[in-house]
Amino acid sequence: MSHQERDRAMDTLVSVRGLDVSFLSYRGIVRALQGINVDINYSETVGLVGETGCGKSTLGLSIARLVPPPGIIERGEIHFEGEDLLKMSKEEMRAIRREKMSMIFQDPTTSLNPVFRVGDQIAEGVMLTHEMKKEEAMARSVELLRMLGIPDPSKVARQYPHELSGGMKQRIMIAMALSYKYKLLIADEPTSSLDVTIQAQILELMTEMQKKTRMTILLITHNMGVIAQTCDRVIVMYAGNIVEVGTVHEIFKKVYHPYTQGLLAAVTLHEEEERLTTIPGSVPDLIEIPTGCPFSPRCKYREDKCEREIPKLYEIEPGHLVACYLEGEL
Amino acid sequence: MPLIKVKGLKKHFPIRSGFLRKAKSFVHAVDGISLSIDRGKAFGLVGESGCGKTTAGNCILRLIEPTEGEVYFDGVNILKLKKEGMRKIRPGMQIVFQNPYSSLNPRKTVGKILGDPFKLHTHLTEREIEDEVLRLLERVGLGKEHIYRYPYEFSGGQRQRIAVARAIAVKSEFIFLDEPTSSLDVSVQAKILNLLNELREDFDLTYLFVTHNIDLIRYMTHDLAVMYLGKIMEMGTKEEIFGNPLHPYTKALFSANPIPDPDKKLKRIVLKGDVPTPIDPLPGCRFFKRCRIAEKGLCDVADPDLVDVGDGHWVACYKVK
Numbered sequence: 001m002s003h004q005e006r007d008r009a010m011d012t013l014v015s016v017r018g019l020d021v022s023f024l025s026y027r028g029i030v031r032a033l034q035g036i037n038v039d040i041n042y043s044e045t046v047g048l049v050g051e052t053g054c055g056k057s058t059l060g061l062s063i064a065r066l067v068p069p070p071g072i073i074e075r076g077e078i079h080f081e082g083e084d085l086l087k088m089s090k091e092e093m094r095a096i097r098r099e100k101m102s103m104i105f106q107d108p109t110t111s112l113n114p115v116f117r118v119g120d121q122i123a124e125g126v127m128l129t130h131e132m133k134k135e136e137a138m139a140r141s142v143e144l145l146r147m148l149g150i151p152d153p154s155k156v157a158r159q160y161p162h163e164l165s166g167g168m169k170q171r172i173m174i175a176m177a178l179s180y181k182y183k184l185l186i187a188d189e190p191t192s193s194l195d196v197t198i199q200a201q202i203l204e205l206m207t208e209m210q211k212k213t214r215m216t217i218l219l220i221t222h223n224m225g226v227i228a229q230t231c232d233r234v235i236v237m238y239a240g241n242i243v244e245v246g247t248v249h250e251i252f253k254k255v256y257h258p259y260t261q262g263l264l265a266a267v268t269l270h271e272e273e274e275r276l277t278t279i280p281g282s283v284p285d286l287i288e289i290p291t292g293c294p295f296s297p298r299c300k301y302r303e304d305k306c307e308r309e310i311p312k313l314y315e316i317e318p319g320h321l322v323a324c325y326l327e328g329e330l
Numbered sequence: 331m332p333l334i335k336v337k338g339l340k341k342h343f344p345i346r347s348g349f350l351r352k353a354k355s356f357v358h359a360v361d362g363i364s365l366s367i368d369r370g371k372a373f374g375l376v377g378e379s380g381c382g383k384t385t386a387g388n389c390i391l392r393l394i395e396p397t398e399g400e401v402y403f404d405g406v407n408i409l410k411l412k413k414e415g416m417r418k419i420r421p422g423m424q425i426v427f428q429n430p431y432s433s434l435n436p437r438k439t440v441g442k443i444l445g446d447p448f449k450l451h452t453h454l455t456e457r458e459i460e461d462e463v464l465r466l467l468e469r470v471g472l473g474k475e476h477i478y479r480y481p482y483e484f485s486g487g488q489r490q491r492i493a494v495a496r497a498i499a500v501k502s503e504f505i506f507l508d509e510p511t512s513s514l515d516v517s518v519q520a521k522i523l524n525l526l527n528e529l530r531e532d533f534d535l536t537y538l539f540v541t542h543n544i545d546l547i548r549y550m551t552h553d554l555a556v557m558y559l560g561k562i563m564e565m566g567t568k569e570e571i572f573g574n575p576l577h578p579y580t581k582a583l584f585s586a587n588p589i590p591d592p593d594k595k596l597k598r599i600v601l602k603g604d605v606p607t608p609i610d611p612l613p614g615c616r617f618f619k620r621c622r623i624a625e626k627g628l629c630d631v632a633d634p635d636l637v638d639v640g641d642g643h644w645v646a647c648y649k650v651k
Binding site for chain 2: 052196197198199200201203204222224225226227249252253263267269276282283
């Protein structure tokens with residue numbers, strides 16, 4: 001290992017190599033992730049963006065080893081602080097989830113248990129991780145809620161999930177995610193079910209907490225605006241593959257992959273323009289994946305080569321990866 | 331004369347409780363809104379969930395009966411019409427729903443879904459109807475072969491095309507678009523928006539576009555109104571509202587919208603707390619509790635009226651001069 005490689009390895013919190021995940025359906029095998037390679041560094045906020053069914057949530061779940069059946073992780077490695085999560089026993093994995101990583105899901109209503117008070121639900125995690133007594137843990141829960149700017153936190157802690165609004169419930173989830181010094185927070189569409197003004201509150205809160213705790217955040221979303229406003233780096237996915245990785249600035253200002261280009265054009269609504277730029281065709285079926293580049297059937301720059309072989313992700317500029325034969329000549 | 335004119339529209343939903351199911355309190359979903367839409371224009375209603383924007387649209391189409399107010403369609407007060415009169419006017423006023431998965435009957439073929447409006451409102455023969463349906467399919471970018479298929483065989487974007495085709499089927503003039511793209515992916519959304527804009531120009535259609543998405547409103551409409559808890563806070567031409575937002579709520583709402591450009595970091599005006607309940611609201615401005623410039627003794631006493639501040643710009647705020 002050279003110096004450079006070692007330095008890089010030390011910065012990496014999560015390193016995914018050759019990850020294949022499939023779901024078995026009655027129609028055949030759905031290849032949700034195909035040979036994913038990606039690194040996530042310490043203390044950064046990484047955005048994972050793509051359209052419905054591109055595999056972004058599956059990648060998030062894979063890192064926590066929570067892919068639900070009938071999904072299976074077929075092959076690959078997921079290194080977390082240098083250790084392969086896929087080789088761990090269930091017990092070891094539980095310990096990792098308890099002490100090292102945390103998750104927030106899109107719908108806070110289904111993530112909270114409706115029959116327990118929210119304070120108790122936060123305290124449960126606190127008791128496990130801090131080995132605290134119930135009273136101490138409850139006090140800590142209230143303290144966490146106060147930290148999140150929730151008015152009258154001791155009253156909220158005694159309420160049940162159905163008594164709280166969506167934004168408030170998502171704040172409870174964030175309180176849980178912050179209840180311990182977790183290394184990684186996987187946030188899967190944390191604000192998609194919320195209104196924009198509430199979304200602004202939650203994102204502000206997450207950014208603030210990230211600054212204080214230096215936690216690494218993997219933010220899964222389909223909203224390019226959210227990505228631009230909160231992330232350091234961006235991973236763009238399409239049909240089970242990563243197509244582009246770069247700093248937020250590079251992805252938005254110097255895009256190399258035709259799909260990312262199309263995605264950005266579709267969200268940039270300029271009043272002056274008569275028509276919006278669209279991507280022709282539709283997302284491929286993940287059971288019958290086209291050979292070659294998954295985007296090739298919809299790509300206007302398609303060449304013969306694109307249809308034969310999947311382009312590998314390579315570094316086109318320092319820190320900017322792209323999986324395309326065009327070499328950036330859009 | 332505007333195609334659609336709404337005056338003092340109110341919709342209060344009763345909350346019944348107790349043995350006799352007596353209405354104890356009311357949800358003030360829409361609480362006195364007035365607006366007008368010129369023919370061939372797109373009017374936007376924007377606001378957060380629960381602000382009453384969809385209820386307002388449903389009342390304007392008379393899909394639900396408003397509690398109070400007047401709705402004029404082409405000069406006729408439709409709330410005064412009897413069933414038969416309403417039936418005559420229906421083909422002119424159509425709707426596209428948010429979720430194309432629940433708005434198309436799963437047991438009917440596309441041919442039937444699109445053919446039914448012709449059966450109800452015209453005297454065309456089966457043969458002529460089929461021609462009309464094929465013409466519609468082509469117009470919205472679907473193929474001839476789709477006529478015998480069922481909704482489940484289509485993707486979300488294609489289903490929304492079918493819903494749009496149904497809305498424009500029989501001489502429609504006015505379409506209420508209720509979050510027509512919020513269940514679609516962005517690349518699909520762009521296609522539907524292009525289609526809607528083309529159709530508006532080709533058939534001189536008038537749109538009421540309801541959404542919580544600020545970018546969409548900006549792209550799709552000519553005039554807009556910002557709603558908050560059943561009231562219009564600000565209304566005017568798109569250029570005015572976006573170029574010079576005056577109401578503190580409009581400002582906060584626009585500032586919360588994440589811009590897809592990392593160089594334009596937001597200066598968010600973060601609103602404190604949640605949207606208050608629309609059940610029997612307190613007197614005074616609806617935005618009072620979350621407003622940064624609210625003045626006690628002024629804003630919490632009586633509701634501010636929507637006042638013309640010039641250049642076709644209306645604001646409901648005491649503090650805006």
